[in-house]
Amino acid sequence: MKVLITGGLGFLGLRLARRLTELGRLTGPSGKPEAIDRLTLFDVAVPRPRPEGLDKRAELVAGDIADRDTLFSLVDRDDIAVFHLASVVSGGAEKDFDLAMNVNLMGGLSLFEACRRLKSCPRLVYASSIAVFGGAAMPPVVGDTTKQTPQTTYGTTKAALELFLNDYTRKGFFDGRTARLPTVIIRPGKPNTAASSFASGVFREPLKGEGCVVPVGRDTPMPVMGYREIVEGLIRLHEMDGALLGDDRAVSLPSLTVTVGQMIEALQRVAGDRPLGKITIAPDPFIEAICRTWARDARFDRAITFGLPRAASLDQIIRAYIEDYVDPVGAKGAG
């Protein structure tokens, strides 16, 4: 079978691709496990050199997700599974409304239409976001049954696509499953335009020995989860019996709610004797305004029912990051 990952060359997309490369198989539209013979990673640009951890099954394609012809050419087999991660992120969407509507809404609908044209009913896992919640009426703790009144264009487009995924699934056009992601940490590399970027930077930069400026206050709470658990969650959601999901195909993935202060304490605890770069708290009104609209705490009842993976502690998430990116096994060993 073929697996298509939109946003497949982003951080989560690539980690998902590597994990699927290891696994080698997924449940196909037939409902039976099938070997993956093609792994198509679609994104706005293809990085050079070719990312590691992929094999010859991987095909890297650059293009515009809002272009239907492109999407139709990618969704070209009945034996396909789709992971839809492509998105303009929160800060970027606030700065370019039209781009966010085009990529997040129209791009998502183009993908949905491409799946609808198949003879099969492929499984499609869509990465939504906790940013669908917000506003004055938002309860102190958000979850699977909370009304979605997002206060960003990012959250608005994410929430709308949750609705359309439910309807395309109800109509039998594909078999959709929405994973509603908390803030995913710890992203390696450089900061991105997500307003939540600091939630990775606060660990990443100090562990590199670099200074880090946190643009929100120390008491700011944020539901977070590690990338390992999120990638496993996306795959588990794909593999689940869809009938268990019922008519609302969306599941808030598990999260840990921690404040910036708790992030810093956990980092210092896990780092031990490592030298850490300096962390400066310097609130930025643009970022704070976005963060204030977000959920302060989250429940994930359905995810618990379905047994979706969660990290037990922030310390565990930091240790995984150190293992994967700061002191990788490959860098220590002879090879």
Add this chain to the structure above:
Amino acid sequence: MKVLITGGLGFLGLRLARRLTELGRLTGPSGKPEAIDRLTLFDVAVPRPRPEGLDKRAELVAGDIADRDTLFSLVDRDDIAVFHLASVVSGGAEKDFDLAMNVNLMGGLSLFEACRRLKSCPRLVYASSIAVFGGAAMPPVVGDTTKQTPQTTYGTTKAALELFLNDYTRKGFFDGRTARLPTVIIRPGKPNTAASSFASGVFREPLKGEGCVVPVGRDTPMPVMGYREIVEGLIRLHEMDGALLGDDRAVSLPSLTVTVGQMIEALQRVAGDRPLGKITIAPDPFIEAICRTWARDARFDRAITFGLPRAASLDQIIRAYIEDYVDPVGAKGAG
């Protein structure tokens, strides 16, 4: 100022147009009352002869709401108010998914874009629907804070446009207000493709002396409201200080929850000695399947706070219909 009503030649649109013709003025984008010098009724077709109750300010235009150029030509003045009623209705949307997406979603977004291009920040009142609610997790009573998990394409597109209206308003592109309508009764004329069409037919046909087949069971409950109150509600929502609405611009309009059995009893009570056509209960699986997904009861807390109009009883709604359509004053008098 100009007033644009999309779906302006439908039942509610025309009643709204006549009421605005009587009123002669509305609050303009400036926040001050302005005289209406142009009333543009946009719809898929213009009826012949020209409907009564309009004057020379009324301009009747036929076209495709999903065509941006058409919308941009209609939203051509900064001093404008918009009532967005155009929609493929529930039964029709279930039968033609693409049409519903094109008209309800893309048409709505075209209108929003047209308003966004203006120098002013015009008020826009959008008629959403109680059909945004549904699904297994729907609570016994729905309302302003209930999560929207619609189980029809109609409800899905209506819910998505509520989200986008909030975001366009938050961005300052226009000043939007969503009226979430219950089933509006009693519609004169012929049945339409709305699955709720019987909720008007059960009164209308018997009052004409004609037989009526109700496609759902006698115990089926339905939140309803009279068209007089709905039209006044749309205007009142337009006239309100938008700041009172906060960041969720949608308000569930008041409703009365009645069963089919109660509809029939109220009709017999109000009709008195009038001969009534026969009512036959003959459940239709297609209609029943849609109705089962709908809300069985509704709250309207925000509408009460804002003092939006409601009929005191079903009897009052039936009497208004008889006054307006069965025994109109004009038909009794010399003229």
